[in-house]
């Protein structure tokens with residue numbers, strides 16, 4: 001007899017949930033769940049976790065790794081709800097939730113801090129986000145004299161990308177250069193010494209970057225004693241979004257669970273969209289045979305989300321992929337309306353069309369929250385944001401968030417980080433330069449003097465106040481000592497930081513009051529974390545996708561339209577979806593058309609966008625774009641053609657609309673919506 005809480009699952013989902021779990025206990029064999037878009041992957045994973053708990057698994061011994069912090073807390077909450085219903089009072093064992101649910105990186109941080117002493121690492125290391133890492137790379141590059149070479153040395157961001165690719169893929173530097181960065185191949189020797197110096201700088205400052213979190217973890221597990229110890233802490237290890245993991249992550253799992261017992265991974269190769277971060281679908285493909293006996297594979301191919309016409313169109317798009325492993329999805333959700341290809345003149349008309357349709361949908365009963373506009377790059381929604389504001393349509397934007405990127409929020413975070421780790425040069429530099437009168441030379445001298453001291457903050461207090469510097473310097477020294485001492489507790493420390501920073505904020509920015517509101521919001525977010533260390537770690541590893549993600553949307557109605565990059569739309573669904581700029585140059589992005597592999601990833605991105613829609617889907621085709629990088633009011637534009645991922649042979653899966661105007665006819669070829677290139681405009685552009 002099936003337990004009532006499993007009754008709503010279809011047979012494949014149930015197989016995936018129940019596989020290897022029984023009341024007798026014992027870890028089940030390895031399991032791979034291939035879950036197509038909208039096939040109930042999340043709910044299958046939730047039920048598997050709940051089923052484990054109902055059958056006696058210890059929540060402290062379950063490791064659940066997801067792609068974002070939000071996904072981890074959603075999964076935990078849903079599993080708890082099921083357990084409370086099924087177990088009644090016994091569900092009290094879940095009072096602390098699942099303590100080991102989180103992203104790969106945040107779990108890595110916790111384990112590394114715990115095992116720090118055994119692997120020669122200072123347990124209070126701080127973590128650099130990508131931007132900090134690029135800044136440190138730049139400092140090192142400068143010190144080695146590479147910023148003054150005769151031929152231009154690769155930029156700091158490129159250096160970091162190369163470094164990161166080598167680390168995450170496990171490939172040799174020369175192979176990575178030849179395959180992905182051929183224009184930098186002649187710098188191999190210099191890059192190698194740059195990376196060596198970068199690693200030394202990180203170690204001297206007690207800093208780990210994102211890649212280190214996985215690399216150190218993987219290296220720690222290369223020691224058989226530690227591998228057994230870490231692996232032995234968990235009876236069950238479950239991993240979501242396995243298609244977006246890289247080789248290092250796969251090796252971590254294998255080291256923790258060499259025979260695969262207790263290991264479950266879930267993924268969909270058709271939705272793999274992070275190859276640019278060295279993720280590899282090979283992880284999914286190679287998973288079954290990594291074990292003896294091989295892992296069981298359960299495929300979920302019934303889509304519950306989209307109507308048949310939408311699913312048929314999405315299947316047609318992914319059907320043209322060069323390499324593909326999963327079958328087409330099917331659904332019994334009938335629907336008459338095919339996805340619509342909407343031709344509009346330009347960005348402005350695109351924005352108007354969407355605003356009009358969104359309001360019409362609302363009149364017809366759909367809330368704003370049930371509708372989403374998706375785009376390849378955060379900047380694509382700029383014109384739409386203006387139009388929505390003009391029409392007073394509230395919206396929340398996910399992806400490309402400005403909040404944490406803004407100078408004042410970064411200043412405050414740098415201060416906290418510097419208090420946490422006073423050897424962190426990048427954070428320290430930013431903080432020192434805030435003091436009126438302090439320049440790079442003062443900052444560097446001070447930081448160098450601090451770096452060699454046993455207690456850097458005490459050393460700072462003993463240093464003479466640099467000449468021509470005002471009272472803020474003494475204030476900073478006292479503040480850092482107080483923060484370091486931790487007497488104020490958390491999150492009250494943020495109040496102290498704000499007290500010191502407010503006069504500086506007012507001096508630096510005309511719009512200080514708006515920025516102050518952001519700092520108050522940051523304080524609200526901070527209150528959700530038990531300590532400064534956890535706050536800094538979590539925010540660095542997984543910044544909120546939107547301010548509303550963490551702190552509510554104070555100034556908006558309860559209902560708002562969702563604007564999101566396709567990457568941030570992962571795992572979500574809406575009744576109506578509009579995809580901006582379904583044209584070549586945007587999807588695929590002209591940054592992503594270098595190699596076949598990149599083009600294929602862009603194809604999967606379009607597939608991910610299309611499969612977010614339940615009932616209706618619009619792909620927007622603006623005929624021309626204004627190009628970036630020109631003077632204000634410049635009129636340089638290019639003509640766009642329909643994305644190459646919807647070639648003529650699959651057009652009959654779509655309806656056509658020209659807007660404003662009447663029902664359009666089938667665009668006969670990609671050239672039919674304007675010339676591919678506007679040579680006349682290019683000729684004019686040459687001389688501007």
Ligand SMILES: Nc1ncnc2c1ncn2[C@@H]1O[C@H](COP(=O)(O)OP(=O)(O)OP(=O)(O)O)[C@@H](O)[C@H]1O
Nearest residue numbers: 008009010037038039040041042043304305571572
């Ligand atoms: N057995 C089921 N019966 C009815 N509806 C289901 C069933 N399983 C899942 N669903 C519904 O299908 C939709 C998609 O589920 P879910 O969000 O878990 O998909 P997913 O596999 O995570 O999708 P994606 O990988 O595309 O993000 C949800 O609305 C969910 O309620």
